Amino acid sequence: MALEKARGLDQSDPLAAKRALFSIPHDTIYLDGNSLGVMSHAVNERVADVTRRQWGKDLITSWNKHGWIDLPITVGDRIGKLIGAAPGQVICCDSISINLFKVLCAALQIQSGRTQFVSTEDNFPTDLYMIQGVERLLGDRCSLTTVAEDDLIASITEETAAVVVTEVNFRTGRRLDLAKITAQAHDKGALVIVDLAHSAGAMPVTLDALGIDFAVGCTYKYLNAGPGAPAFVYVAKKWLSSDFAGALQPLFGWLGHAEPFAFSPQYTGASGIRQFLVGTPPIISLSAVDAALDAFEDVSMEAIREKSLQLMEFWLSCMGDHGLLTIMPCVSPTEGTIRGSQLSFAHDDAYAICQALIARGVVADFRAPNYLRFGFAPLYNTYEDVARAVARLSEIVYSGAYQDKAFQSRAAVT
Known part of the structure; x- marks a missing residue:
């Protein structure tokens, strides 16, 4: 039956x-798309094209000829459409862990005088590990408080620099209420950092509408971009146009520079989301992300x-x-x-x-x-x-x- x-x-x-x-x-x-999505035919074809034709025949000219240099931005904007972000606020690069480090440091810079990150005890471990790493690096300028999921909102106070939360619990699948969390955090003057690893590509996400400050996520689960595919980072427009513009995150890499091909010995960060780039983007895997997103175009x-x-x-x-x-x-x-x-x-x-x-x-x-x-x-x-x-x-x-x-x-x- x-x-x-x-x-x-x-x-x-x-x-x-x-x-x-x-x-x-x-x-x-x-039934494991929440760990690694299935490969689409489009990804298979794109990777073959990038390796055989673009890299194989056009070689270094492909950075301009095939738009390699802009892939982190163009792919980021395509992801942005799926997570409720206007253009220019998402970039595809690095891993969730590295991107989380960037936004943790950005939050502490914005929240001068506040040191506390509040998260859940059952958050994905790497998110907690990254905060612990920043805590070890900065000493008393950073601290981590973990609480039960049901106690999270009540634990946000005027001492909180930022709330770090994964929208969907990786073990139980419980979806936390981002609207309530964000409302409480902003009422207390705290920022909100969201991990969308188990949300992006599986459900509607409305980052701009909710007023989320920062978000990170991966592309190899529901977005089907392949094992170890680059992650993404979202930064609210207000922080990209703030007094910190060009120096929000501390990993000063050459492609995050305002003029990377001027090769200046002094760092001047790009004014927009591009400042969240660090090193040379992984073009083959970025191309796979781009092709994987085709499946979402008309749905x-x-x-x-x-x-x-x-x-x-x-x-x-x-x-x-x-x-x-x-x-x-x-x-x-x-x-x-x-x-x-x-x-x-x-x-x-x-x-x-x-x-x-x-x-x-x-x-x-x-x-x-x-x-x-x-x-x-x-x-x-x-x-x-x-x-x-x-x-x-x-x-x-x-x-x-x-x-x-x-x-x-x-x-x-x-």
């Missing part, structure tokens, strides 16, 4: 045609979000039909509007179950301490994917197949 219903839902899905844009391995149900983020919610509800319904929810309870919010595009389930043998699923062609992932995590990418996931994956999950759980020794040993990447 579930499979029949799934096929009916797929037939009426307005995004169904998008699946053909992606290179999905045969007999694979891929609204609202439509993507609607299908995401429907896929998750269908997943929960199928698990309920198989009696799985009492065996592996859902740790994600029951209300769809307050979760991202993932569902997480608790089970003492979650890792082994995940490996057994992968062996049966269903790719999910595991997150400590004991969560089995499924990510839903509406551009290529189908309702039939859901029905078939839950059926295989049910067989694994009830047969005890996951207890096989082959599924017990943990690999380096979980």
Whole structure:
């Protein structure tokens, strides 16, 4: 019955045609787009063109001839359309960690006299690590306070320099209320720094409308740009035109210079978002990001979000039909509007179950301490994917197949 219903839902899905844009391995149900998105045919073709024709034949002339030098800006503006940012406020470069370092230092510069960063205890660890690194670097000029998610808003005070928050919790999928967080932060004179790693490409984001000060995010999850693809950084227009313009972040690299090809020994930062560049951009991977964004050109983020919610509800319904929810309870919010595009389930043998699923062609992932995590990418996931994956999950759980020794040993990447 579930499979029949799934096929009916797929037939009426307005995004169904998008699946053909992606290179999905045969007999694979891929539910790990919240870790690494599927490669699109456009990415494959663009990377081949960049390596064979642009780099291969036009060589160094491609910096001008093929617009390589402007890729961080042009790609950044394309990402900006998906996260509610006007042109000139997003640039694609470096990694989330490096970009977060830049904006942490920018926040401390703007908030002279304030030293406290407030974040959540279960924020993605690298975000906390970067603050700890700045804390070690600057001593008493920087401090980190972590609190439970439910206590975050109440913990923002006049002492807070900035709130550092990931919109969607990577473990549970809980979506935090950026509007309330931002309102409280600004009321207390604090800035807001948002990590969009599990938001960009999966749901509507409205950075400008919310008044977010800074944001960072990656492109290899829901944006499908490939492993280790460059991240992005958003800076609100008011900070790009402030008294600090040209010197907001401390990594003074030559391509962040106002005149990089003047080769001056003294640094003068560019006046806009370009100052957040550091070194030479990775053109092959940046080109992959650019091509990956083609899949979003003629679809609204609202439509993507609607299908995401429907896929998750269908997943929960199928698990309920198989009696799985009492065996592996859902740790994600029951209300769809307050979760991202993932569902997480608790089970003492979650890792082994995940490996057994992968062996049966269903790719999910595991997150400590004991969560089995499924990510839903509406551009290529189908309702039939859901029905078939839950059926295989049910067989694994009830047969005890996951207890096989082959599924017990943990690999380096979980």
